[in-house]
Amino acid sequence: MYVAAKGGERAIQQAEQLFRELNGTFDATFVRLIERHMPYLIDRVMGEGSLYAPELAALALAQTGGDLYEAVLLLRAYRSTQPRLAYAEPLDEAHTFTVRRISAAFKDIPGGQYLGPTLDYSHRLLHLDVLDGRDSAPASPDGATGDPIDKTGAADLPFDPHPPALTDWHRRYGLLAPLPDLPPHDPASVPDVTRDPIHFPAPRAHRLQSLARADTGGVLALGYASMRGYGMIHPTVNEVRLGYADVRLRHPVSGALFSAGRVRVCQGEVVTPAGSGSDAHPSTNGAAPPAALNPGFTATIGWNEVKVIAGAMLDLEMEAANAHPAHREEFVLYHTEAVEASGFCIHFKLPHYVTFNSSLDAIRRAYAAVQQAEPQ
């Protein structure tokens, strides 16, 4: 019984104790191991937790026994206690060390395509021999050791870690609408979804921030529904990029730009011909001729390709003229919020006997009214 007279305090302490006993203790070494060896899990927790802190993400995972939603909540709650000290400069291609960049739109693109670190073309076979005591490391092509790039062996062609955006090429040929002429950028003036309540239609910044911290599974489910047949069906992946971005801050005294560190980032970009799928019959407002392609975009901290591709599809849908109700902005952004969705889901475990009792009373009244209306 979870409402025991005076027993509540002891019960919750013991319940937490039992969880800790069952899952074992851990120390700083274990946290470092998670951080080192589970980078994609760390990225997911940091992305949804909206806080770039690999060490804290690893700690959150250790502390929750790997319960992803609990780990994300830990990071978000910790984030609430942190004041905003400074705003970084916007990321751009020139200050992001790109390690993986692919486009499905062309066979080759300016700056080149490179697969980089990926399991995309691996055979999904369990390395059972590891269980027999063998090392998991694959044999390196030329026996080099040390740096992972050296180990892999040199590429045949020189590698440009700062390739231009493919959308630059589209814009040059009028396939995408030109970028607006923005006034000098003040990062502090960007609407911030963690500091302001969201209203709909949401400012673009709120939408992209919400997608960046959205639940991967939720974004995938709604995005997949669009791809599978309830929306654009098959947009083209224009560019997917993984890289390390410099977090550039302006020194408070000297005003000089400096890098405070590098973070793993990824971005996904899809395009679809204007007027196709759920964008059929758009309103043109009688303005300039519409661009030939509509873009969709999502970026997040950490490397999470499924999320940025599905998120980019949803970004497109949210602009579409006739999007399915499940692909409209309010629906997508509210229902892919990892912490809110998971928290509300588990709140149903709380006692609801007062509200249930109130409903019972209404039902009894209805029975009484029926009996009164139909005399025996």
Add this chain to the structure above:
Amino acid sequence: MTLAELARPAQDYSYAFLDEFAKREVRRRILKAIAIPGHQVPYASRELPIARGWGTGGLQVTLSIAGPHDIVKVIDQGADDSVNAVNLRRFIARMTGVATTSDAQLATIIQSRHRITEERLREGQVLVLQVPDPEPLRAVEPNISLAREMHADADYALMWLGLYEQVVRFGTFMTGASYPVVVHQRYLMSPSPIPRWDTPMLHQAAHLTLLSAGREKRLYAVPPYTDVRPIEFEDVFFQVENQQGRICEQSGAVNKFMNEIPQPDGSMCYQASDTGYVEKLVRRARGEPVAIGATYYDDDGTFYHPGYLKEQEPDHR
């Protein structure tokens, strides 16, 4: 000198957990909410170390208004010792250093999930209600942008239509808890899922009620001495849950909101839901000195504002 020596310790939280900017924002939104009774004011709503949907809205309000001299009572479904109430209370106490109590008369702030105390609250007390869904129009308009427009126009026709359909189909209103009310003759408001028994307690109340939905990022208020009327017809009235004939097995209380507890033999046993009130009744029965305040409903079940609750004629159809 190492970097570790220069860094502050990792184990460090500010007073009342939230950073000062977050608390200031909540307090500003509260002031706006008080100025526009019943109007939902959006706020940023920070994540707290409590799961979303478990009282984070109420908690942000309590943490933002509490000072070290406050005395806090936390209840869940009326119970002070419910596990979630205990958890929120120890978190508030841990982060603010407030004293805690189960006595509604002693508390300066009462945070509650879905009940109002049976004892009348007085001027200066703040009731913080946790709200899962702040939007009374949700059932007729799930899109919040459209619902906002309806509030702006005071366009509540669909609610009246729904009420009428309930009477036509079932012969009575079918809304259980969260019975919608009109505040200060203007805004339709969800009083949070308090039972209908508690709804009248908001009307012309001496205390301030703050309602806050953390997950949905909206807060709103009923200032002291404000009209709060449940929606009803001229000939079909709002009715509170029937408590007639129920006696609390722990305290002997009557005409208070009762929990129904099904028994193995098929019978039903009743316990007053307000455990703080029950505790005081029990102590008084033992002969201990205890101050019990006047209640909203007397032992005959009469509400303290005469005429507010109307008896339904049996043949209203």
